[in-house]
Amino acid sequence: MPTLILSGFNPKKTAGINAFAVAPPSFSALVPHLPKAQWNFNYVIVLVIFAGLFSYFGARVRSIYVPDKRIKQFFGLLIVVVTLYKIFTMIK
Secondary structure, eight states: OHHHHHTTOOHHHHHHHHHHHHHHHHHHHHGGGGGGOOOOHHHHHHHHHHHHHHHHHHHHHHHHHSOHHHHHHHHHHHHHHHHHHHHHHHHO
C-alpha cells in the first residue's frame, strides 16, 4: 500500500486495491484451519461489533480531518522507519 501511494495513486483507491488484493489469499489461508477452530462466540460478537464501529468512525474522522497529502507523508515516513528498523536488526 505505501508503494502504491508513493507511486502516485490516490490513498482511497490504494486502500481499495489493497483490500481487493489481500482478502482472497487471507480467506484461502483461513479455510484449512476452520475445522480445528475453537470459537468463543462471546468474543466473536464483541470483536465484530467493535471492529465495525471503530472502522466506520475511524474512516469518517480520517476523511473529514486528515487530508490525502498527510496520509502520503505518513506512509512515506512509515516506509523509512520500517526500512531503518530492518537494516539495524539485520546488522546486529
